[in-house]
Amino acid sequence: MSSTAKDYPASTSIVVEDVSKTFSLRFHRTFKQVTVAKLRGQRTREDFNAVDHVSFTVEQGESIGLMGLNGSGKSTLLKLVNGTMRPDTGQVLTRGRIAGLIATGAGFHPQLSGRDNIYLNAAVFGLTEQETKDRFDDIAGFADIGKHLDSPVGNYSSGMGSRLGFAIAINVDCDIFLADEVLAVGDRPFKRKCMEKMEEIRDSGRTLFYVSHAAASVRKMCDRVLVLDEGRLVFDGDVDEGLAFLNDEDDADPRKVRAGEEELDEELGADV
Numbered sequence: 001m002s003s004t005a006k007d008y009p010a011s012t013s014i015v016v017e018d019v020s021k022t023f024s025l026r027f028h029r030t031f032k033q034v035t036v037a038k039l040r041g042q043r044t045r046e047d048f049n050a051v052d053h054v055s056f057t058v059e060q061g062e063s064i065g066l067m068g069l070n071g072s073g074k075s076t077l078l079k080l081v082n083g084t085m086r087p088d089t090g091q092v093l094t095r096g097r098i099a100g101l102i103a104t105g106a107g108f109h110p111q112l113s114g115r116d117n118i119y120l121n122a123a124v125f126g127l128t129e130q131e132t133k134d135r136f137d138d139i140a141g142f143a144d145i146g147k148h149l150d151s152p153v154g155n156y157s158s159g160m161g162s163r164l165g166f167a168i169a170i171n172v173d174c175d176i177f178l179a180d181e182v183l184a185v186g187d188r189p190f191k192r193k194c195m196e197k198m199e200e201i202r203d204s205g206r207t208l209f210y211v212s213h214a215a216a217s218v219r220k221m222c223d224r225v226l227v228l229d230e231g232r233l234v235f236d237g238d239v240d241e242g243l244a245f246l247n248d249e250d251d252a253d254p255r256k257v258r259a260g261e262e263e264l265d266e267e268l269g270a271d272v
């Protein structure tokens with residue numbers, strides 16, 4: 001029998017219980033290709049576990065760095081936590097309101113201006129029109145996209161979309177803040193601003209879930225690291241041990257470098 005929130009103390013923020021999510025890898029694009037492949041007895045798709053029997057519990061106020069190679073399942077896990085995706089097996093329990101930036105531009109209406117999207121997006125997060133009005137200057141100020149605020153969001157660069165999305169997310173009252181590679185786009189001053197804001201969020205006692213490939217920012221921001229490898233949770237614990245685990249796992253794999261200190265300059269500048 002699956003548990004309910006009542007089975008956990010009030011200090012528990014997120015419970016992920018034996019969660020799996022399966023996707024299909026399709027080998028052919030057109031109906032004709034699929035038909036021909038089937039007639040030849042070839043496989044047309046392959047299922048794989050993007051998240052594979054993952055379990056962990058997060059206490060309110062913990063700041064978690066979620067790490068792993070490209071495609072290891074981090075974004076999928078975050079989507080399962082914020083409820084935009086449902087697990088195929090297992091369950092996810094969360095306490096309180098969740099905000100954050102998962103996919104750049106997600107939830108934006110491309111034909112509406114940045115200004116209108118602020119109201120729309122904030123409403124989705126549960127803010128009243130008056131609350132959004134009160135916070136509008138903070139949101140626009142943080143996004144700092146100048147006159148583009150009145151252009152359709154569909155014409156924004158990915159950096160601009162991310163600035164606006166992050167600016168809205170940090171102005172929503174939440175108990176759990178999810179940030180998926182917010183630092184991957186955006187220029188250096190904006191990244192620094194985001195880091196400072198996330199530190200503020202962490203220090204205010206909210207639960208922070210931060211996806212990053214950058215060891216330095218995870219070390220600065222987090223008190224616990226989870227590492228995913230092909231959908232499986234292969235490490236859950238201390239930050240330094242988690243970073244060492246990532247580097248030791250396979251030094252020969254060039255992609256591992258992304259999880260190391262080499263990312264530091266690239267992502268945040270040498271002095272962070």
Ligand SMILES: Nc1ncnc2c1ncn2[C@@H]1O[C@H](COP(=O)(O)OP(=O)(O)OP(=O)(O)O)[C@@H](O)[C@H]1O
Pocket residue numbers: 023024050068069070071072073074075076077
């Ligand atoms: N909607 C989907 N349909 C099919 N496959 C998907 C879908 N979403 C993700 N995947 C696949 O699931 C796997 C995990 O993807 P995910 O985006 O969670 O990885 P990630 O660890 O966040 O990667 P990255 O570091 O590159 O952002 C990948 O192989 C990806 O191609």
